[in-house]
Amino acid sequence: MFHTVKMTDVGNGRVNNQDSYLLKECFCHGEQVILAVMCDGMGGLRRGERASSFAVNFLEQWFDEKGFDSISKKVKMKTIKKELITAIRSINQKLILMGRTYGDSMGTTLTLLFGMGHDFFVLNIGDTRAYWFENQRMFVTKDHTLVEEEVRLGHLTRQEARMDRRRHILVQCLGVTKEIQIDCYQGKLKEGMSFLLCTDGFYNRLEEEELYQVPKDKEQMKCWVREMMSTVKARGELDNLSCMVVKVEVS
Secondary structure (H helix, E strand, O other), X not given: OEXXXXXXXXXXXXXXXXXXXXXXXXXXXXXXXXXXXXXXXXXXOOHHHHHHHXXXXXXXXXXXXXXXXXXXXXXXXXXXXXXXXHHHHHHHHHHHHHHHHHOOOOEEOEEEEEEEOOEEEEEEEOOOEEEEEEOOEEEEOOOOEHHHHHHHOOOOOHHHHHHOOOOOOEOXXXXXXXXXXXXXXXXXXXXXXXXXXXXXHHHOOOOHHHHOOOOOOHHHHHHHHHHHHHHHXXXXXXXXXXXXXXXXXXX
């Protein structure tokens, strides 16, 4: 069973919300299936908003047309992963064409969690993140940003990267270049695991220790999300901020 909480806020400095998210759940031969997607759009004149909503609508259509309640029991996670990667590449191509129509680029980050039975995978492009917590260990997706590359090359410390003015410059996202690299992480779903999908507006002003504190109870999860949203805004975040928490309870 999955317990979920999701929330978005336009933030202190924006008039429209370019974040979009999707949460879909169903059952496949008695096993629960979940698809969670978080996107952060970019582009002027509401084009970032269109880009992120286009991405989640495309994936929602994929999920609905997949018909998990009637597919073969033999379907493999690697098959679903391949289909979703293909879908993301299609979104990229369509956004490029849409940008040409408008005469301006319109892009979006995308982080995706898919879980079925006892398995999960995460797909990521951009700097929207997925965190997952297991037995006091935290895993997190890699940001596709200029400063993250500088950190990996040893040119910046992690603390310097947090303050660098270039920290929002993306080197990978959807809707800008034909060639994209989608990161993939996979593992086993275990009792008590938590996933946190969030845009950079949410995590930028939070410390790792604060992100670790996702509670187990669903009502407490809601309170935690509201509290973190208020904390981020109180610390002066100007961007849109969105997050989604998925708690795992499996037999």
